[in-house]
Amino acid sequence: MSTEDRRPHPPGDDDRVVDLGDDFVVLPEQTTDDTDRGWGEATGDNDDRLLAERPPHWD
Structure with a gap:
């Protein structure tokens, strides 16, 4: 295991809180x-x- 694998990762989109309220x-x-x-x-x-000018066959 490398040292890169042991470093904590910054929070990603999956960890982000999103407010999906009614006004969203x-x-x-x-x-x-x-x-x-x-x-x-x-x-x-x-x-x-448009209603006044509609073709006669529409009646």
């Missing part, structure tokens, strides 16, 4: 580039327009 977030639900603003589009809802 790894990634957000939606990124900023996955929004209208991120795509460079105007913010707003156009569902009413």
